[in-house]
Every structure is written in C-alpha cells, then in structure tokens.
Amino acid sequence: MEQPVQAMDTAHFESILKTRKAEIESRLQKIDSDLGRLKSADSGERAVESENDEVLEEFGQVGEGELRGIDAALDRIHAGTFGTCVKCGEPIAIERLKAVPHTPFCQACAAAH
Numbered sequence: 001m002e003q004p005v006q007a008m009d010t011a012h013f014e015s016i017l018k019t020r021k022a023e024i025e026s027r028l029q030k031i032d033s034d035l036g037r038l039k040s041a042d043s044g045e046r047a048v049e050s051e052n053d054e055v056l057e058e059f060g061q062v063g064e065g066e067l068r069g070i071d072a073a074l075d076r077i078h079a080g081t082f083g084t085c086v087k088c089g090e091p092i093a094i095e096r097l098k099a100v101p102h103t104p105f106c107q108a109c110a111a112a113h
Contacts (some may be wrong), residue, residue: 010077016101017077021070024063031060069102076104085109 034056060090076082083092091104105113 013082013097013101014074014077017070017073020101021067021074024067024070028060028063029068031056031063034083066102069104072104073102087113 034052054077073082076084076086083094083097085089086104086110088106090106090108092103096103096107103110
C-alpha cells in the first residue's frame with residue numbers, strides 16, 4: 001500500500017527540487033559556455049570537438065527536460081497536488097518520490113506510460 005505524500009512535509013521535497021534545479025541550471029550554463037567557445041583550426045581537433053559538442057547538446061536536452069519536470073513538480077507543490085498521480089489521481093509512494101522527486105506518476109501509471 002502506497003503511503004500518501006500528504007503525510008510528509010512537502011517543504012522537504014521543495015528543498016530537494018530547488019537544489020537539483022540550481023545544480024542543473026549551473027551545468028547548463030557550463031554546457032552553453034563550452035558550446036560557445038572558439039573551435040580549433042586543426043581539422044582533426046575540430047572533428048573531436050564536434051563529437052564532444054553533440055554529447056554536450058544531448059546532456060543539455062536531458063537537463064532541460066529534467067528542469068521542466070522539476071518546475072512542474074514545484075507547481076504541484078504550490079497547488080497542493082504534489083504526491084498525487086496526474087494520470088489516475090492516486091497517491092504516489094513516498095519511496096518513489098524520494099527516488100524521483102519530480103515524478104508526476106505513481107508506479108503503475110509510470111509503468112503503463
């Protein structure tokens with residue numbers, strides 16, 4: 001049986017989410033800085049830099065996706081719906097929220113999603 005998150009203090013999750021958001025934003029700024037630097041004149045080095053840029057862009061996209069999830073979770077905290085599955089309306093297990101604090105889904109709906 002899933003324990004409803006309402007039994008816990010959502011301020012704890014809000015703090016975790018805000019800390020993670022700051023970490024991601026810092027990482028995204030570093031990625032933007034790295035992507036904006038001048039490229040080497042050497043063609044071999046440019047090829048390696050191009051591959052590195054592709055990896056950085058992918059990391060950036062993943063980070064931006066997580067940021068959207070965190071912002072949505074913070075919105076749910078402020079709306080009083082944090083810890084409730086957005087699909088079925090059932091409580092999300094606290095253990096699941098501890099593992100993925102920005103998850104909008106209970107275990108069953110996440111598996112079906």
